[in-house]
Each structure stands twice: as C-alpha cells, then as structure tokens.
Amino acid sequence: MLKGRFILILGGARSGKSRLAEEMAARLGDKVIYIATAAVMDEEMAGRVQKHRLRRPEQWETVEETKAITELINRRAEAGITFLVDCITIWLTNLLLNQNFPEPVVSGIGKEAVILGEVERLAMLARETPAHVIAVSNEVGLGLVPEYPLGRAFRDLAGQANQILAHYADAVYFTVAGLPLQIKPDRGKEI
Numbered sequence: 001m002l003k004g005r006f007i008l009i010l011g012g013a014r015s016g017k018s019r020l021a022e023e024m025a026a027r028l029g030d031k032v033i034y035i036a037t038a039a040v041m042d043e044e045m046a047g048r049v050q051k052h053r054l055r056r057p058e059q060w061e062t063v064e065e066t067k068a069i070t071e072l073i074n075r076r077a078e079a080g081i082t083f084l085v086d087c088i089t090i091w092l093t094n095l096l097l098n099q100n101f102p103e104p105v106v107s108g109i110g111k112e113a114v115i116l117g118e119v120e121r122l123a124m125l126a127r128e129t130p131a132h133v134i135a136v137s138n139e140v141g142l143g144l145v146p147e148y149p150l151g152r153a154f155r156d157l158a159g160q161a162n163q164i165l166a167h168y169a170d171a172v173y174f175t176v177a178g179l180p181l182q183i184k185p186d187r188g189k190e191i
Contacts, residue, residue, distance in 0.1 A: 002130050003129070004130050004132040005133075005170045005171070006127045006168060006169045006170050007024060007132075007171050007173070008169040009134065009172075009175065009180075010183075011138070011174060012176075015177065016180070017137075017138075017175040018086055018136055020173065021086060021136045025060075025084045029080065030080045031061070032059075032060040032061070034056060034060050035073075035084065035085045036049070036065070037087060037091040052086075066091070070118065073133065076131075079131065081131040083131055083132070084136070085135045085136065086136040087137055088138075088162075089137050089140065092158055096115060096157065101114075112153065116160055122135075126169075127170070135165060137158070140158045169184060171184055
C-alpha cells in the first residue's frame with residue numbers, strides 16, 4: 001500500500017503556520033480536504049474563520065469537525081487526497097472541555113490520558129494512511145506558566161500531544177515570523 005506523508009507544523013499565534021500548511025497542501029494534493037476544528041461561537045471567531053476561507057482555493061473541500069477528526073480521515077483517506085487539519089490545539093480544547101468525553105468515563109484513567117490516546121490514534125493513522133496529512137498545532141510552552149489549573153493542564157496536554165505527533169510525523173516545521181524552520185528531517189521528498 002502506498003503511504004502518504006505526515007507533516008506537523010508548529011508555531012505560536014500568528015506565526016504563519018496555517019499559511020505554510022496551506023502552501024504545502026496546495027503542492028501535495030490533487031484534492032485537499034481542509035478539516036476545520038474551530039466552532040464558531042461569536043462574531044470575532046466568525047471573522048477569523050472567514051479570513052481563512054478567503055485564503056483557500058475554492059476547489060478545496062472544507063469539513064467542520066470539532067472532535068472526530070481521526071474517524072473522518074480514516075473514512076475518507078485515499079491516495080491523491082491531502083488532509084489539512086487546522087488546528088490540533090483547538091481540537092484538544094474541544095475534547096478537554098467536552099463534559100461528555102470520554103463516554104463512558106474510564107475508571108482510573110484521567111481525561112488527559114484518554115485525550116493523549118486519541119492523539120496517538122490520529123498520529124498512527126496519519127503516518128500509515130495513503131493520503132497526505134498536514135497537521136497544524138500551536139506551540140504553547142514558550143510563554144508564561146498559566147495562572148489557573150485548567151490553563152496549566154491545557155499547556156501540558158498540548159505539549160505532550162505535540163511530542164506524540166512529532167514522533168510519528170515524517171517532517172516537522174516550526175514557524176517564526178512567517179519563516180519556516182524544519183526541525184525534523186523529511187523522510188519523503190521535498191515539497
């Protein structure tokens with residue numbers, strides 16, 4: 001079976017990570033499926049989503065999926081497709097704040113461990129699928145230690161998730177001021 005490429009793109013807020021992911025997706029796939037993990041809850045977020053949509057080519061398919069991204073990729077993956085997941089940290093937030101996840105609650109295992117299990121499932125699928133997968137994630141560990149327990153839990157969860165994804169990824173990039181820095185050599189061809 002042919003295997004697609006799994007690329008992880010990390011960076012801070014407004015670092016250029018989404019734009020880099022979009023440029024790579026445009027070069028990699030005949031068909032691009034953009035998986036948007038953000039739920040639009042207010043006008044400000046609606047404006048951000050609209051700006052992202054206007055940047056993308058019209059022929060790209062956008063699927064709004066806030067939780068079941070692994071299932072979506074597994075169901076639709078085939079050679080010639082590139083999935084662009086933007087973004088992992090919003091997906092983690094959606095899972096962390098979901099009162100009904102996991103269902104049923106697994107005795108003795110914390111919610112963070114269940115979420116990290118989901119991250120590992122996604123990473124293993126992304127590495128083995130015939131489709132290409134580009135995942136965008138925020139690097140949140142470079143700033144101040146959050147003041148509140150939920151903030152610290154999220155920062156720790158995001159850091160661990162990024163480590164899992166980076167381990168399985170064929171290539172990892174870190175974006176700073178719009179400039180990509182490749183931090184894990186690419187196992188595939190250059191794009």
